[in-house]
Each structure stands twice: as C-alpha cells, then as structure tokens.
Amino acid sequence: MSKERSLYASDKNLVCQDCNQEFVFSASEQQFYADRQFSEPRRCPSCRAARKAQRGDFGGGSHTGGSRGGYSSGPREMFSATCSSCGREAQVPFRPSGTKPVYCSDCFTARRA
16 A cells, blocks of 8 residues: 555546546546556446446346446436536536536537537
C-alpha cells in the first residue's frame, strides 16, 4: 500500500466515447483496473451497461443466488435535466455536472445522426 496506492489518490474525469458525456473514474476504480492490468474505461457506466445488455452479458461468472450482475439488479436511477438544445425536460441516466450540454433523447438522436 505504498507508492502504488498514492498514484490513484484522486478521481479522474473521462469522456464516454459513445455519449460524449463526462464521467468520473474514481481513485478506487483506477486501483481496481490497475491491479487487474485493465486499460481505462472508454465508456461511462450507463453505456457499458447498455452494451452488456445488448450482448446479453449479465456478469454471470461463478455467481450463485438471484442476482444476475450489478447492472440488472433493479431499475436504473434517472436524473432530471433541461435539454441544451430544445429546452424540454429530459430524464438522463447520469447526474449532470453542469459542465457539458445535456440533450433529451430526441435531440441526442438527431445530433448523433
């Protein structure tokens, strides 16, 4: 717990390659990834969960019991925000930080196309 732990003393802000929203890569997550020699995540937790769901990957592994993985154990927490494009209220699966624009699903889809 010497030098290695001090490398991950602070959280890091990353930008999701799918939704372009900023997300926090916490110091403890950085340590977890480093311990397992994983590269930094390129997607926010919501986009990672969506991709897992599309693949039908629910974690599984050697789990026993009723849970099918961390992301499928209940409804996703949603947050209210005002769309930066049309001004309507939007429900988003992340806590808006106020530093990046937030879009409703219609405007988000239109911007991605």
